[in-house]
Amino acid sequence: MMLTALGLMSGTSLDGVDVALIETDGRQIKAFGPSGYRRYTDGERSLLRQALMEAVHLPQRDARPGVLREAEQAVTRAHAEAVATFTAQNRISCQDIDIVGFHGQTVLHRPERKLTVQIGDGLALAKAIHIPVMHDFRAADVEAGGQGAPFVPVYHRALAQSLNREGPLVVVNIGGVSNITYIDGTDTLIACDTGPGNALLDDFMYREMHQPFDTEGRFAAQGKPDEAWIAQALTLPFFALPPPKSLDRNDFAQLRLGAMAPADGAATLTAFTAAAIARVVPLLPKPPKSWIVSGGGASNLTMLRMLRERLAPATVEAAQTLGWAADAIEAQAFGFLAARGLKGLPLSYPTTTGVPIPMTGGIIARP
Numbered sequence: 001m002m003l004t005a006l007g008l009m010s011g012t013s014l015d016g017v018d019v020a021l022i023e024t025d026g027r028q029i030k031a032f033g034p035s036g037y038r039r040y041t042d043g044e045r046s047l048l049r050q051a052l053m054e055a056v057h058l059p060q061r062d063a064r065p066g067v068l069r070e071a072e073q074a075v076t077r078a079h080a081e082a083v084a085t086f087t088a089q090n091r092i093s094c095q096d097i098d099i100v101g102f103h104g105q106t107v108l109h110r111p112e113r114k115l116t117v118q119i120g121d122g123l124a125l126a127k128a129i130h131i132p133v134m135h136d137f138r139a140a141d142v143e144a145g146g147q148g149a150p151f152v153p154v155y156h157r158a159l160a161q162s163l164n165r166e167g168p169l170v171v172v173n174i175g176g177v178s179n180i181t182y183i184d185g186t187d188t189l190i191a192c193d194t195g196p197g198n199a200l201l202d203d204f205m206y207r208e209m210h211q212p213f214d215t216e217g218r219f220a221a222q223g224k225p226d227e228a229w230i231a232q233a234l235t236l237p238f239f240a241l242p243p244p245k246s247l248d249r250n251d252f253a254q255l256r257l258g259a260m261a262p263a264d265g266a267a268t269l270t271a272f273t274a275a276a277i278a279r280v281v282p283l284l285p286k287p288p289k290s291w292i293v294s295g296g297g298a299s300n301l302t303m304l305r306m307l308r309e310r311l312a313p314a315t316v317e318a319a320q321t322l323g324w325a326a327d328a329i330e331a332q333a334f335g336f337l338a339a340r341g342l343k344g345l346p347l348s349y350p351t352t353t354g355v356p357i358p359m360t361g362g363i364i365a366r367p
């Protein structure tokens with residue numbers, strides 16, 4: 001049975017809430033609906049930054065000490081507003097939506113402690129928007145011993161079905177953190193986080209240039225990467241680990257650039273993300289022939305150029321050039337995952353998160 005699912009994603013970049021509608025049976029994509037975006041206000045973003053700092057000491061998934069309670073309420077409210085605006089603008093009635101997939105905001109990811117925390121109140125959201133809400137997608141996976149991330153691979157596989165690209169094909173999502181899905185035409189999906197995405201660069205741009213990000217990579221284009229710094233950073237043990245593996249947004253936040261001009265700093269961090277993605281190639285069964293780049297990083301032209309240099313002779317294409325809605329893919333994915341969760345289909349596999357057996361997940365809250 002086809003479902004109309006609305007996906008809501010608030011990623012590690014802390015920029016805002018992506019909204020996307022999708023028609024799917026959880027296996028195939030029947031149609032894409034519209035997508036939308038609700039930016040976090042400066043106040044919300046600084047509350048979320050405080051919540052990330054406070055979450056470092058969280059003992060368990062449902063604890064909400066200090067500012068975390070207030071941050072959770074803000075996340076829920078922002079999502080409710082995002083849905084209200086989206087449905088009004090697109091003249092969609094809440095009765096037309098079967099399920100909402102609500103990722104929430106990750107504030108801590110420590111799978112080795114069986115702990116991954118996404119704040120956002122599923123029940124309060126369901127009551128506010130009058131639609132059933134699926135949430136807590138990652139909990140069952142980490143509880144069973146999986147990494148709890150990445151979860152978009154099943155959706156990347158569904159998207160890739162419509163493509164005619166020479167395999168193996170990799171879809172790489174460059175958000176706050178980067179992750180890949182390796183698809184070789186067999187049933188086996190291989191996936192992992194690869195290292196930084198835009199988060200280090202965003203934090204650097206904010207500190208040095210008082211800008212939220214490096215628009216189209218124009219600033220980094222004026223600088224020169226410090227290859228010795230990148231080679232040193234790539235000696236961190238994470239990069240040599242085989243997939244599956246996952247990261248917390250702030251796992252590399254302690255890395256410090258040496259003294260260099262700001263443009264060289266931006267170039268170095270952009271090249272570090274590209275080099276960390278390329279570092280995964282020897283850890284895959286075969287070298288990929290085609291790469292498709294999604295997430296906000298696909299809008300960074302310097303990032304795309306650096307990826308092409310490091311992945312040649314493989315082809316590198318931005319998802320939007322294939323007609324995919326690069327910025328909406330993760331929101332679509334959580335709509336798709338909600339449909340899968342409703343049907344009890346696996347959300348994660350031993351080869352995507354390291355969970356011992358294919359695992360369904362998500363908790364449903366009804367209005």
Ligand SMILES: Nc1ncnc2c1ncn2[C@@H]1O[C@H](COP(=O)(O)OP(=O)(O)OP(=O)(O)O)[C@@H](O)[C@H]1O
Binds near residue numbers: 010173174215300
């Ligand atoms: N026009 C642009 N030019 C350069 N970079 C951009 C542009 N638009 C977005 N970005 C980058 O993409 C980031 C947002 O990416 P995205 O929305 O994919 O992240 P996310 O969903 O929060 O992260 P994650 O996938 O880690 O959950 C911004 O913070 C910025 O670094």
Ligand SMILES: CC(=O)N[C@H]1[C@@H]2OC[C@@H](O2)[C@@H](O)[C@@H]1O[C@H](C)C(=O)O
Binds near residue numbers: 012106152
């Ligand atoms: C714990 C968590 O929220 N991880 C995010 C983060 O952002 C990118 C990368 O790290 C990925 O592993 C994941 O998000 C995507 C949507 C995923 O699960 O596939």
